[in-house]
Amino acid sequence: MSRKTRARHVIPRLPVLVAAVSAVVLALGLMGVALAASSPSPTAADDGGRTILRVGWMQEPDNLNPFVGYQANNYVVWHMNYDFLVGFDDKDLGPRPELATDWEVSPDGKVWTFTLRDDATWQDGEPVTASDVAFTFNYVIENELHNLATYTDSITRAEAVDDTHVKIYTSAPKANMLRTLVPILPEHIWSKVSGKAASTSYQNAPPIIGNGPFQVVEWSRGKYMRLVANKDYWGGAPKVDEVIFDFYTNADTMLQDLKLGVIDGAVDVSMAGFKQLQDTPGITTNEATSWSFNELAMNCYDNPDSKGNPVLLDVRFRQAVNYAVDREKVAKVAFQGFAVPGSTVIVPASDYHWEPPADQAFTYDPEKARQILDDAGYKDVDGDGVRETPQGKPLTLRLYATNDSVANQTAGKLIVGWLRDVGVKLDLQVMSFGALMDVQYEYTGDTFTPNWDMCVLYWMNEVDPNFMLNVFTPEQIQGWSDSNWTDPEYSKLNVRQMETIDPAERLPLVQEMQRIFYEDAAYAVLVYPHQLEAYNTRDWQGWVSVPSDAPDGEQGAVLYSLNNIDTYRFVEPKSAGATGGSSTWVLPVVIAAVVAMVAAVVLVRRRRGHAETEAG
Template sequence: MPILSRRHLLARSALLLAATSSSGLAVAGPPAAADSAEPQRGGTLVVMTAVQPPQLVPFSPDGSRSIGPKIIEGLLRYDFDLTPKPALATEWTVAPDGLTYTFKLRKGVKWHDGQPFTAADAAFSIGLLKQIHTRGRATFANVEKLETPDEHTLVLRLSKPAPYLLNALVASESPIVAKHIYEGKDAAANGANNRPIGTGPFRFVELVHSSHLVLERNPDYWDAGKPYLDSLIIRFISDAGARAIAIETKEVDIAGGTLIPLSEVERIKALPHIVIDDRGSVFDSGVKRIEFNLDNPYFKDLRVRRAIAHALDKTVIRNVIWYGFGQIVAGPISPDLAPFRTEGLPTYPFDLKAAEGLLDEAGFPRKTGGIRFSVIHDYRPSTEGDKRTAEYVKQALAKIGIDVTVRSQDFASYVKRVYTDRDFAFTTNSMTNTFDPTVGVQRLYWSNNFKPGVPFSNGAHYVNREVDALLESAAIEIDAGRRKKLWDEIQTKVVTDLPDINLLSDFDFTYLNRRVVNAITDASGISGDFATTWVKQ
């Protein structure tokens, strides 16, 4: 079942509610030469990111996901609708019972150190991802045996079906690494994580801490004649203002849209050398949300959670806090995962009178000064929008007698507070759906995934045994229609129980210098390999 690409992402910034419009901000799309002109060889492409990731091999869902695939490849690529395409695997079959996956691997591929790529590398990598990858532990949990009947055939034997597995084999999610580099060593501490040896179109040259990464063209790349570029430079620029200047002054050619303050989008978009492309973000689709700690004495009461839902105006959050970006959602699944979305979910329209009544009913009347109770709100310190959302929550809940203190902290402290210490009442964050809700959404609502110390899991401590059973059934259901119905039930029950309030779909787009051609060619977006990317000289 295809997953639709993101459409009508960029909406007109609207700081004044009266000026709110649902019309989209014009997206210029890819340069016109992308599909027609003859690629030009040579040149250097400069890509910007905010921070240097802890490692360059994407063993976890961090910044390395946009860098690693230039060096390290996966078994498959995916078209914009997530249709699988060949990469290190050229053919694949899935048994009717969903328990056997067979991959024919590409011949004549070499690692950057000259060693041949074989099925042993692929089998070793899947086994390693099952052990150490944040999501790979779940993605490959049902893989009980890895077989290599010859040097170019890989067979996965599963204990139970995993209908999401075939969409998980992109380089940014499931990197294939060299067995001879990693076998017998601590993968997390392996020096190759920051001096990668891959099979991809670019080879590692230099990493200067907190400054830049240099990659060069792989002359032995299996796809003859590619890549077209001579080199890639990845610049790490931590200051948001400096990032905007780098785009304006043509110091960098490519940057993710969220790296620049949203208040700057209209101005940057108007620059004559800039084009905006909103394709290739399916793997990062998700939702912005407010998550409750259901062990909190106030928020364990459903009436209090419903009161808060009625007190928040999602239209204001979208148009004022997030400058008109994203789409208002009722449930946990992004519009990007259209085949799994459910229409007609319960909603909690903005209604302060209903909110007040629910709080009275719950036994929290207004006291001296009109305050019912006081709580602390923590926000994920990732973007200015997270902070602005938290400040809006404070203002909105003051109107119904809830006194909110907004607490800020660095990212590591936030993760520890919410997922290890559980020292929080409620929080603003966002969660990625990934390529399939069993991988990206189940973790948030499955009671077995309440694991203090494990980040980005069931932080609410939500427990509903009916939902557990539905999630477990959906995880192994190979019939697309039946699986959709299971996810309909899951979403309805979750939105009724309100362990969280889903606000908006996450969004992403890319700033491109007009000299760049074919930067975004599939569902990976700028996390792709840039093998077919070129620059107009």
């Protein structure tokens, strides 16, 4: 039968058949979408039987060079690609063997001897030796590579004794020696990179030669980063063949992709999305223990070159701001209850946290804020609702929030209202994170001229408090410090805590530093937000929470930890047939739909066939 003849037969029933055929085409289209969605490789539709885990991130790493990148998720990737000297236990984040299997310190606390494992290799087949460890630490020190210098402070040199033993010498006892986030680098590669290039232009482009359980082999900026399993890893090959981090700019899109099985896990799930996922079968949500805080930071750079408002140098003004802010409401409204009110810069999950006593705490007290401003000479002279400085200038300041955080923007709007209520005008501006960094670290020629007043931002704590405490020292101005605040007594205590190895002796020093910073009010620590993440437990097993022994009955992070990456080493499909993308359920459903539609078409043809023939 020719097409022309067949077409003539079906014309009388064309609307019925078009509808049925359209349904088939639509179903086939959906099947194609499902296949594309479940494809575990962004470059190939055929996965070749590989097991691939896909995780969505709302923030993309900024740089794969450990001497340049500064975002927290960089450290996750670096740790997957490079071993640390000493690792972090998944139960309590205590020290555990990683590249080093054992260590000891001299009686004076100034010489550390590490025994290295003898079965570690670089991903190009070269052996990992003590020379690589010594090179890494000496490279940071000799080239003054500030990005990791906070971990090498007081280290004078490192020396390879033999292939499996390295000595690290310090000028004073070093409290955080076993808690450093220093990726051990291959000497045979990095020795060819100048210190200047390492701190500026060197990209460390994939494929990256490391010694960790995974290797970064591809980075499509704005789209994804692909890591393949190191089958020769000393700790055993990971149970997946690849991990792909997919980058999203829209939280709703990431949410839907997780529901559809396009991705297997999602980090930084939106608060509204998190509530939706709590009722989604096969998806486990995790309101992970907070190791971060969000703060209202103030520019305290006490230098004529500063472009910040000089009222921020007045501790009384900063204290008034702290009393004007309702932290409970920030947690409830801006963070929709997925946070607890904040206080100090070391988070409650840390053993070193200091919580201010009730009589010292900055509670929400706008009347007290007004009284402090009155007593300090900031009065509304002209009756327009905005106070003036003692010099007669209106109290108008700039407030910045980043466009990557709706919560921070909401907090900013709340703060504008609260400060207006006490007579201070804030001009809120939302900008990119990069734009905020540009004004915070602005230079006029070679002169540091920070050009901002206030901002709502965040920090992530490390297990050891040393890094966070170091931020507020003179050495970190133009470095990690954002507020540019310093205090002589604080700095003295910082040296002491850095040199106190015994945790019990160190604790009161760290807590006293928190008290000083808190009372001087360079920050208003707003909240400790929980890390919102979700992952597929219908198709995957072996997820690891870190720490599993989290305080107050909480759960540690599963997908996003700087310290421990066990979840990526041990997660695996529940069934041997699952190969990643976790949308294996989509295909059978769509096929069933197609079969049903085809059957409907056949039935229509059978029922209408006689009439159609007669009509011909």
